[in-house]
Amino acid sequence: MSTTNTEESSLSKKDFVTENDVRWCPGCGDYAILNAVQRTLPELGVPKEKFVVVSGIGCSSRFPYYMNTYGFHTIHGRAPTVATGVKSANPDLSVWMVTGDGDGLSIGGNHLMHLLRRNLDINVLLFNNRIYGLTKGQYSPTSEVGKKTKSTPAGSLDYPINPLLFALGSEATFVARTSDTDQKHMVETFKAAHAHKGTSFVEIFQNCVIFNNNAFETVTGREVRSEQALMLEEGQPLRFGENKGIRLNGFDPEVVELGNGVEESDLLVHHSKTPNPAYASILAQMAYPAFPTPFGILRHIEGRETYEDALHAQIKSAQVQGEGNLQELLVGKNSWVVE
């Protein structure tokens, strides 16, 4: 997103809080994400009335009701289409789309793919808790194989989709991952998503305390995250833990320990603006326990025209010689006069 206003912003978090009682379960990760978004928006220099939050259906999709902006709680899986309509009609708006792993990648996978490839300047926040929460605990398209839930008492059968790979495969121009456990990182990531002109896809690891508690504890837990998560920093080598890093061996990444002939200069260096998506795909496929799980901006490609800009540019170009005349249109080229 890059809708900015040069005027000094006097907005604060409380301007984005609604009077509605927030009705997520106590301890739900959604509270932390709501807090981070409400902290981010006042700092973007965008007038409050220009924000539009669009969601689908699911726990995460109640989000617009808790944001004191224009908001639209739509239907299951279809938020990308409504967001596309809003942004196409008025490109001046700052559109934020909130979805979940079921809403965005199961019922709405098709729409999400097309939003990403069209590159509308919209920020997509995908809350991934790897479970269906609002329908009370069935497995989701991001649940691990063998997940035992009420709908899969003997374990789920299907292989999960990787949201980051999905976004990369759809040629998204901005792909990032953050976590509900890290306020600072969320705010930084949302700001970067806003600053990007084009569709920004942010996967947020979000904890469902009721149906899938601690699903991400192995990579977000306070004690383990320095060893089991990889924080991506632009221009910096891929380092994690005390002394470990990621090196490329052919097309495969490998974990190496520095020392014994392994130098920092042997490590992969993070460049999110690399045009070839192969590097970002390597990162997207890295996951604990084989690898540290990466967080941050995996891919950030600038310069691809947004759909709405191209749409309005075509109209502007067609109107260079003046706007159409309705009467001439109705009469057409082959009329005749009856006296």
Add this chain to the structure above:
Amino acid sequence: MSQATDSFEEIESAVVRFAGDSGDGMQTIGERFTDSSAFAGNDIATLPDFPAEIRAPAGTLAGVSGYQLQFGSRTILTPGDEPDALVAMNPAALKANIADLPEGGLLVVNVDSFKSMNLKKAGYEGNPLEDEEFRKKYQLIELDLTTLTKEALSESPLKPSDKARCKNFFALGFMCYVYGRPLEPTLNFFNQKWGKKLPEVAEANSTALKAGFNLGDTMETARNRYQLAKAAVKPGVYRKISGNEATVYGLVAGAQCANRELLYSGYPITPASPVLEGLSALKKFGVKTVQAEDEIAAMGVAIGASFAGDLSVVATSGPGMCLKSEFIGLASITELPVVICNVQRGGPSTGLPTKTEQSDLLQSLFSRHGDCPLPVIAAHSPSDCFDCAVEACRIALTYCTPVIFLSDLYVANGAEPWLVPNASELPAIISKFAEPGEKYITYKRNPDTLARTQAIPGQPGLEHRIGGLEKSEDGGVSYDPENHEKMTHLRAEKVERIADSLPATEIHGAAEGELLAIGWGGTYGAITSAAKAMQAEGFSVSSLHLRHLNPLPKDLGDIIKKFKKVIVPELNLGQLSLIVRAKYLVDAIPLTKVQGKPFKVSELVASFHKELS
């Protein structure tokens, strides 16, 4: 009805059908013959009839494409029950159409294609043209169309195969001679279409057209030539218009009347795609068009654009309507204006994608879950699509509601002359957004229309949330049972109140009598013609045609009471008749047909007679 002159027989009207392979250009010459007839000042109605396959195997019955039109000096309301003249480009076209040609009809065949292979593909055991009985039955004119076209184009630089492709225009030229049609509109068409880019193609087609015309002038076969006076019509500027074109123009006009930007989103589907294509070409008018990834997305984009303040429109056909249903429910509960055009085709499922039917009325009325009545209107002719599109925009914006606008394949693809309206005289559509500074209450209603007022993103101080969950008047989510009942009633009452804005229903014929035929949509021409024909014979038959199907006009109940019998002709299994029976407790008689074809006037006349006897 006919009067012999020196070289012409004067006639009031004629029905001509062109039939050939789907690759033979039958739709093209049908349209050109229509343009020439319009140019000659005749009234017209057309019936393009083509298969679902783009190019079915050449020479087979499956691949036959036809175009029928009726033109005349009198008012023409239908493309005619049966042709007076049939042009058959190959044996399959002859076989598929000959049963409709009455004895003594003019039959023009391309004998070059009557070879054993083609005869076999069409399922003929012998050559019907060699059958003496067959030859005597019709005014048969055998033309070596392929050979004659190639000869006429001996000087052309085109390849022989490309030369042969001009034979449809040779046939058109010949028929223009027979019916005294001017060639200018077709020559202009060649020039506009190919003049600059492919001048040799324009030249070859012009030569073929003229050669066909000249052949008529010089050939010795005895044959009639016909002449038609101009139709007596209201003075003004006229043009030929198809239903889908009229829909496109009506939507642009509706947006201008309402001073709103127009955003159209669609997914390609037969027979609605020309609306997407037509609007996509009108960027000069500021029209935003989005080709969505599917039917559902098209509806979502329209709802988003409506939320942002555009006049948003989708067009689709039956299968697309099924997919849009959930979103239409969202537009209803959020009370956002969206114009939803359904160009009906034969169903269910893929059904008869290139044939007409009126079987989506009940779907339009009831396809959402929950109690979700919506305004539904239907166009009765190609040019009526313009008025209906403007009316759909008026209802959507005035009442802040989704509207379903039904046309059908027959209306959408058919064409007729149209008295072009004066754009500056179209009535303004008044619908205002909430202004900054007001205290905005999301579901506060206009006391007359019950419409809510939209506040659009970008306006400071009017921030609010809408969504699929039931809301109270102030816009908050509400699970209160009383509130849900109240809001459900309010939404229904709002739709009902549209009836207050409707004009009195027009009755064709006496306002009371024995039999009232009630129709809607594309059956207008056939029903009105049948009623008029019976009135001329002194029978007590009247007809009326409904544009508004929900809400129904307030005077309809009283009108119905004045007739002893009510019959409802429809191209479905009795959908409007079900509504009429339920709403007015009258024993309305369904008269149904689901063959993918329009009613013939003669069919209706026979049914009306049966009810009167």
